[in-house]
Amino acid sequence: MGRTTDGEVAEFVELRRRQAGAFSRAQAKAHRITDKVLQRRCRARQIQRVHSGVYVDFTGPLPWETRMWAAWLACGPETALTGETALRRYGVTGDWRDDRIQLALPHSRRVDPRPGVAISRHRDLASLLHGSREPRMVRLDVALLVTASADPDVAGRAAVLLDACRQRRTTPARLLAELDSFTQLPGRRMLRQILGDAAEGVHSFLEQAYLRRVERAHGLPKAGRQVRASTTAGVVYRDVEYPSYGVVVELDGQAGHADSISRWRDMTRDNAAATSGKLTLRFGYQLVSQPCETAFQVAAALHYRGWRGSPRPCSPTCLVVTPSFHRGGEDFIPNR
Known part of the structure; x- marks a missing residue:
């Protein structure tokens, strides 16, 4: 094994680089770094502990990517990034306001609460995963639907789905197909309506x-x-x-x-x-x-410009009335 100038195995250095500085106790032990060494480095402020059994190889504030890796390592390899966290990892542009790391767990698993981490549980998580991403993630279309479903505002739901389609990260057809398998997703009816409009060319x-x-x-x-x-x-x-x-x-x-x-x-x-x-x-x-x-x-x-039709009122108090619209040479008037 190659070693760096301070004696660490080069593979471990590269592993930490890929994980934005985060690493687990199990990964450290696999590279012959004992608990005693970890404790000594924590006291010397060479590393810091983020979660139980998870460290980062620097001190000070944690960037979002480091927090994401640390949360995933803390909750175990069966978990997967979901929601806004997965969308940020995919590089989808949006107004992502939830700074928590959102993770999906198999329904049978339990984990202890961790600060800054939001956990959801799924009965068939394996069917929602992207095949080759690390850390594990739900598919892009799944993350979009989960995020849109969680937004309490209809405008927010529409923005998530329509913005992704406008960015050409997905299509309404793909999202509708994914939605068909999400039978328990809250707000499915509204999401289907939004995607139906998107299929007609609506972009916002x-x-x-x-x-x-x-x-x-x-x-x-x-x-x-x-x-x-x-x-x-x-x-x-x-x-x-x-x-x-x-x-x-x-x-x-x-x-x-x-x-x-x-x-x-x-x-x-x-x-x-x-x-x-x-x-x-x-x-x-x-x-x-x-x-x-x-x-x-x-x-x-x-x-x-020549339209011979008539607008119809949408309600009894609608401004638009139709009887005088282009009849006998008169123009239609607002119902004020």
Whole structure:
């Protein structure tokens, strides 16, 4: 065995490097490092103990990756990363707020509580695992569904699933297939609805809200989504387009649109639509709280461009009324 200058086995050094500095007592003993040596190094502040039987080879604050390895080593090789922890390990971009290390255990196993570690138990954990990852992890689609299911807010659930699809980390079809085997997952019905919308081209929570609360609820024509268009500035994708009427709807959330590059990209896209004769309407999060007002404006634009249909009220108090819509030369009016 090769040894480093301080006499440690090179294999053990490499093992700790792969595990972000974390190692177990069993791994140390396998490389002929005794408990007495571990205790001496702890006293000398060369290493620190994180969990019972788990150490790291440095002192001071622990980076997230080190905490992840230490938690997995502490709970044993039968455990697997799940939820937000697995998504971070897969490199999925998202607003991950739960800083605990989330681990899945076989249902028959029990482990003692550990600080900063969240444990869930599964009856058929082996069927959920990725085949070749280390440490063991549930499959990406499983981690996405588990994370979305745990979010108490519908918008949060949609963001997890739609963002992953938009990043091309998975597809609605793959997630729906995985969901079919997750018969006990809380909130399956809502997740299925979100994924059904994603399969139609919805890429964000705002797009889903527009599809459900504006377009479908008010009987507007069916639009195309994420419509690819070639312009002099390059290829652009339009959130919602009614090609028969030359009307485009762009849905802009706060995130990703505050910087000058994003604003310039949006202006270029809208200007390209205008120069090709298309009328562009832009909405933000107000459409979630004011879907009827949004529907009124979109219907007016469609009517202006030749739509002969009528929007329908979504409720008795809806702003949109239909009887006077383009009848006898009159335009429809909001019900105020």
